[in-house]
Amino acid sequence: MREDPLADERRRMVEELQRFGIRDERVLSAMGKIPRHLFVPEHIRHLAYEDTPLPIGHGQTISQPYIVALMTEALGLTGQEKVLEIGTGSGYQTAILCELSREVFSIERIPELAKGARERLEELGYGNAHIRVGDGTLGWPEEAPFHRIIVTGGLPEVPKPLWEQLAEGGRLVAPIGGRYDQYLWVYTKERGRAHKRALCPCTFVPILGEHGFPPDEPKKKGPFGLFGPRKTSGEDV
Ligand code: SAH
Numbered sequence: 001m002r003e004d005p006l007a008d009e010r011r012r013m014v015e016e017l018q019r020f021g022i023r024d025e026r027v028l029s030a031m032g033k034i035p036r037h038l039f040v041p042e043h044i045r046h047l048a049y050e051d052t053p054l055p056i057g058h059g060q061t062i063s064q065p066y067i068v069a070l071m072t073e074a075l076g077l078t079g080q081e082k083v084l085e086i087g088t089g090s091g092y093q094t095a096i097l098c099e100l101s102r103e104v105f106s107i108e109r110i111p112e113l114a115k116g117a118r119e120r121l122e123e124l125g126y127g128n129a130h131i132r133v134g135d136g137t138l139g140w141p142e143e144a145p146f147h148r149i150i151v152t153g154g155l156p157e158v159p160k161p162l163w164e165q166l167a168e169g170g171r172l173v174a175p176i177g178g179r180y181d182q183y184l185w186v187y188t189k190e191r192g193r194a195h196k197r198a199l200c201p202c203t204f205v206p207i208l209g210e211h212g213f214p215p216d217e218p219k220k221k222g223p224f225g226l227f228g229p230r231k232t233s234g235e236d237v
């Protein structure tokens with residue numbers, strides 16, 4: 001890998017993750033290795049190792065390092081797993097999964113983000129990443145079952161297709177709740193049944209799709225703006 005002027009900042013980020021309670025050495029080492037600054041827009045690269053989410057365009061965000069570490073630790077990866085990720089975004093979480101598991105299948109709804117992530121992962125040499133554009137709430141049936149599933153956006157509930165595509169003994173980590181605030185849950189599939197454990201409250205961008213949230217309502221245009229006169233009868237226009 002090329003010389004990295006931000007290595008010191010990345011080391012500090014990892015120390016902070018340890019102080020916050022992240023223990024899994026493999027997770028800490030992956031986060032100490034992967035250049036997060038290459039996954040954020042150039043003008044905010046100086047903020048890449050702060051413990052904060054950052055905008056990545058198209059109204060989406062790269063998650064805060066602590067949450068990435070917590071979710072990855074909760075997956076309990078050994079290096080042998082086939083993993084499904086919903087919400088590729090920048091591809092940063094994908095890179096971490098690539099370091100820690102056998103093969104990663106990641107689905108992103110926005111084609112431009114998928115393209116950017118694919119290019120970054122290729123450049124960094126992650127040949128075990130497969131990225132597809134589509135509705136991740138439907139999963140990736142041709143590649144199922146998966147040992148681990150991670151969803152990096154908020155969902156109203158666990159999508160049925162994802163649960164069906166999780167292997168027996170497998171684990172699924174996802175933020176479940178409202179459109180703009182959720183709780184992070186870890187689900188384990190034991191003899192077909194779900195055992196769940198809560199991690200912490202969190203705020204993710206919503207997953208939009210068939211088993212996710214509906215797409216945003218288009219804003220109505222008109223001479224009166226949002227607070228224009230109300231119609232008292234008839235159809236909405
Ligand atoms: N893990 C990402 C952050 C993702 S933010 C990172 O490390 O950068 C959540 C992402 O989910 C966004 O990129 C959003 O476009 C995507 N998304 C929303 N709904 C989706 C769906 N139904 N299927 C796949 N991706 C979806």
